[in-house]
Amino acid sequence: MNYNVSHGTLADLLIETTLEKTTIMLDKVPGVTDIGYFINGSARQTGENISQLAKINKGNIYIAAHSQGTSQTYLGLQQHKEELSKMLKNNPNAKLTLQNSGSPVSSDAVKDLVVNEIYGGEEKIKLHIKDGKEKDVFRSQINPGDFIGLLGGNFGGINNNAPITSKDFWVQAPYTFTRGVPTLMNGPLRDNQENPSKSSSHSGYPCVIGCGDNGVTPNKVTNYFDPTIQQDTPLFQYYNEIHVDASKAKFNTGDNQ
Amino acid sequence: MKYIYSILISLFLLGCSTDNIDYTLARMSGNKPAGFFYFKNSYDANHYMFEHKDFNISMIQTNQQDWIDMGGWHGAYIYDGIGLGLEIKEVRAYGDIFGYGINIFSSVGKTNEMTDAIKKGDIQYIRNNIKIDKEDKLRIEKHGKENYICEVMEYTKKNNKTNKFVSYSCYKFNPKHTKYKKVGITFIYTKSPTLPKELESLVKEYTYEDLLKRGQRVLDSLYIKDGWDE
Numbered sequence: 001m002n003y004n005v006s007h008g009t010l011a012d013l014l015i016e017t018t019l020e021k022t023t024i025m026l027d028k029v030p031g032v033t034d035i036g037y038f039i040n041g042s043a044r045q046t047g048e049n050i051s052q053l054a055k056i057n058k059g060n061i062y063i064a065a066h067s068q069g070t071s072q073t074y075l076g077l078q079q080h081k082e083e084l085s086k087m088l089k090n091n092p093n094a095k096l097t098l099q100n101s102g103s104p105v106s107s108d109a110v111k112d113l114v115v116n117e118i119y120g121g122e123e124k125i126k127l128h129i130k131d132g133k134e135k136d137v138f139r140s141q142i143n144p145g146d147f148i149g150l151l152g153g154n155f156g157g158i159n160n161n162a163p164i165t166s167k168d169f170w171v172q173a174p175y176t177f178t179r180g181v182p183t184l185m186n187g188p189l190r191d192n193q194e195n196p197s198k199s200s201s202h203s204g205y206p207c208v209i210g211c212g213d214n215g216v217t218p219n220k221v222t223n224y225f226d227p228t229i230q231q232d233t234p235l236f237q238y239y240n241e242i243h244v245d246a247s248k249a250k251f252n253t254g255d256n257q
Numbered sequence: 258m259k260y261i262y263s264i265l266i267s268l269f270l271l272g273c274s275t276d277n278i279d280y281t282l283a284r285m286s287g288n289k290p291a292g293f294f295y296f297k298n299s300y301d302a303n304h305y306m307f308e309h310k311d312f313n314i315s316m317i318q319t320n321q322q323d324w325i326d327m328g329g330w331h332g333a334y335i336y337d338g339i340g341l342g343l344e345i346k347e348v349r350a351y352g353d354i355f356g357y358g359i360n361i362f363s364s365v366g367k368t369n370e371m372t373d374a375i376k377k378g379d380i381q382y383i384r385n386n387i388k389i390d391k392e393d394k395l396r397i398e399k400h401g402k403e404n405y406i407c408e409v410m411e412y413t414k415k416n417n418k419t420n421k422f423v424s425y426s427c428y429k430f431n432p433k434h435t436k437y438k439k440v441g442i443t444f445i446y447t448k449s450p451t452l453p454k455e456l457e458s459l460v461k462e463y464t465y466e467d468l469l470k471r472g473q474r475v476l477d478s479l480y481i482k483d484g485w486d487e
Contacts, residue, residue, distance in 0.1 A: 130414065134337075218353075220358040220447075222333045231352020233349065233353060234353070246292070248292060
């Protein structure tokens, strides 16, 4: 589990997130991630932790990150992608999964890192997971209306990414601005019992991949794992419970549909 | 840019009511269904065709009893694909311990040794290069509007052997056979080994065989669209 509130919310949002997002935007330029890596201690530490845990478990690791923790995890994985890829290659029983929740990092960028650069392409996932697909190794989940997700072009649902240049961004953004922005700092449902619709959609995320002690992933893609009853449960019911509009959760329809 | 102008014009005409804006935007985007959706009855469901950017496919065969004995069919456009589910009415209390499910996904890639093996029907090569247990079944079949070649795998998972899965990975190749578009359809039969007594009567009606029989129209209706850009 990776999240970071060590320097206070404003400092986190304005300084480290800006640094991380700049690094992430430039990460295709050779050498740039290395610079970001050395000046961003949190991301470096995250990468080292992931690498050490993966080594101990021979490549088996289930990662869950929230908010700014997802950008630290992304940069950490970038720095250790070669050794993680090697571990997976050497052990067909190894499985690496990543859940991003409320992430300001584009789910498309993270999917590319996990699926292509670490696993070596979708076909290679089948060596580790029966009938394995992209959805079995990476899921970026956004509660409808979460403003932090919008920073990376991520909207309600899972792996629902619409870059700011796409028309779909502008279709989905109004709900985020009206539901998510005014309530961003309000805290989760338990702090807003008297007025649940005022709870922050950035707080409170259920597990959708690599859940529980055994790293179980719900069989149906429309479900999440409910730890109270230890069973899969429909995700739209969770969205209804936290008072966000479930009908806003979807996938990126793209321009060609 | 054209779209931004449309939004500004909508705001000007409709004021700042977000409901109206959302409604207008939904209309302008071609009346796509919401991310999560719920079919009200069997008639609506049985006449529904999913139009995905990579494929067209029919809804599974449903019966009105699915809305009486079970919780009715719901689904979502999710993970760049489509998920469909039929669960018990008491799913909030018990979780997804009994029901049907379908996951449908598409992907595009370059042809490789695996796709060559699938075309040739080289089952041994495929088994050696994927995670599969001895008791799991693997075969090649043809399905869909254009007789697509499909790798079919029937399997269980070690954490719950009473859940059953059958997945169809159907391929359409570009004219030069350098790229493929794949549509994966997985039918999921969920049945917990310890069902509450009040649900036991459903087990006779809702079987793995029934799911496969109902799912045949999904396979028959599959049309994979041209276009192999990743």
